[in-house]
Amino acid sequence: MSLKNDLILRTLRGEETERTPVWMMRQAGRYLPEYMVLREKYGFFERCQTPELACEITLQPVDIVGVDAAILFSDILVVPQAMGLEVQLIESKGPFLPDPIKQLNDLQRITIPDVNDRLHYVFDAISLIKKELNDRVPLIGFAGAPWTLLCYMVQGKGSKTFDEAKAFCYTQPETAHKLLQMITDTTIAYLKGQVRAGADLVQIFDSWGGLLSPADFETFSLQYIRQIVAALKDEVPTIIFAKGAWFALEEMAATGAHGLGIDWCIKPGLARKFAGPDVTLQGNFDPAKLMAPIPVIRQEVQTMLNAFGPKRHIANLGHGILPNIPVDHAKAFVEAVKEFGTHPLTH
Numbered sequence: 060m061s062l063k064n065d066l067i068l069r070t071l072r073g074e075e076t077e078r079t080p081v082w083m084m085r086q087a088g089r090y091l092p093e094y095m096v097l098r099e100k101y102g103f104f105e106r107c108q109t110p111e112l113a114c115e116i117t118l119q120p121v122d123i124v125g126v127d128a129a130i131l132f133s134d135i136l137v138v139p140q141a142m143g144l145e146v147q148l149i150e151s152k153g154p155f156l157p158d159p160i161k162q163l164n165d166l167q168r169i170t171i172p173d174v175n176d177r178l179h180y181v182f183d184a185i186s187l188i189k190k191e192l193n194d195r196v197p198l199i200g201f202a203g204a205p206w207t208l209l210c211y212m213v214q215g216k217g218s219k220t221f222d223e224a225k226a227f228c229y230t231q232p233e234t235a236h237k238l239l240q241m242i243t244d245t246t247i248a249y250l251k252g253q254v255r256a257g258a259d260l261v262q263i264f265d266s267w268g269g270l271l272s273p274a275d276f277e278t279f280s281l282q283y284i285r286q287i288v289a290a291l292k293d294e295v296p297t298i299i300f301a302k303g304a305w306f307a308l309e310e311m312a313a314t315g316a317h318g319l320g321i322d323w324c325i326k327p328g329l330a331r332k333f334a335g336p337d338v339t340l341q342g343n344f345d346p347a348k349l350m351a352p353i354p355v356i357r358q359e360v361q362t363m364l365n366a367f368g369p370k371r372h373i374a375n376l377g378h379g380i381l382p383n384i385p386v387d388h389a390k391a392f393v394e395a396v397k398e399f400g401t402h403p404l405t406h
């Protein structure tokens with residue numbers, strides 16, 4: 060296998076590259092009219108579970124927006140689903156789990172599943188995507204971090220504070236740790252399966268990591284992420300994106316992950332200071348700023364690239380792209396990185 064565009068992989072390994080690579084979190088989704096056509100016809104999990112649909116949606120941003128990587132079309136919530144919890148996606152409301160985990164005996168309702176049985180459709184999708192990509196760009200596999208999955212499995216729906224999930228951890232820590240370990244074991248098998256099927260790198264999404272204090276982030280999130288990174292990092296490059304958890308950049312870098320995602324609430328220079336020189340930083344454009352006029356987007360991209368510098372940086376948003384972003388603004392973001400992020404090699 061030799062990829063025609065391996066900028067992201069080289070950047071993650073710390074090699075110098077001729078250009079800063081770029082992709083966007085949640086790049087396959089509702090801002091694309093081509094996605095909306097498939098969304099009209101098929102349910103969300105039907106799109107995830109049908110390899111041909113997942114493949115088509117995964118390729119859309121590569122073909123339309125010109126990003127330097129594809130990310131598997133799926134969702135972090137397929138893991139709780141495979142463990143035995145019912146997960147619904149309610150139009151315009153988001154995820155809903157009608158029977159969440161509330162106490163110890165609820166753990167009897169879930170298992171550490173055989174991923175080849177319960178999640179084979181993801182591996183089938185990856186095989187198909189790799190074939191259709193034909194080595195144009197790398198394919199990113201992903202999973203939710205155990206803490207973020209616990210948030211949904213306990214709270215049962217999205218929340219700004221995930222107060223019920225936190226109360227569960229603080230009042231029933233032993234049960235919380237049992238659940239986090241079950242999720243971790245499932246996730247390691249799941250990500251290894253994604254790599255076996257062809258994923259070139261993997262990202263762990265800890266969208267709610269920043270809701271925890273530094274000490275609780277270590278206790279309820281990072282110690283499980285550390286296990287996942289340790290199990291994967293010798294197979295493929297691994298990126299940790301823990302939104303809002305800038306306070307743990309030093310500890311996250313020490314896991315041996317190749318990349319760390321950061322959001323727009325921290326200056327790139329400070330993130331670099333915390334993370335140290337030996338890890339690639341990914342981010343950190345405010346996704347809402349893609350609403351700004353295109354000349355402003357171009358200017359801000361230039362500012363972002365200057366702040367990170369040409370080495371060990373993957374340009375990305377600081378969180379997922381919003382559904383109301385005009386496609387030409389997303390394209391302008393990607394094109395601006397390609398234009399202003401080109402740098403001569405020093406050797």
Ligand SMILES: Cc1c2[nH]c(c1CCC(=O)O)Cc1[nH]c(c(CCC(=O)O)c1C)Cc1[nH]c(c(CCC(=O)O)c1C)Cc1[nH]c(c(C)c1CCC(=O)O)C2
Pocket residue numbers: 083084085086087088089098103130131132133134135136148151152153154201217264266378379
């Ligand atoms: C927290 C979280 C979820 N899912 C995910 C996260 C972590 C990243 C983040 O914080 O944004 C991750 C995710 N979800 C999806 C992807 C696909 C790949 C990509 O393009 O990045 C990825 C990587 C597709 C999706 N996952 C979802 C959609 C929208 C479904 C639709 O309406 O068509 C897509 C394209 C649904 C989903 N799934 C989830 C929520 C909160 C929602 C509803 C909010 C929303 O609609 O954006 C859970």
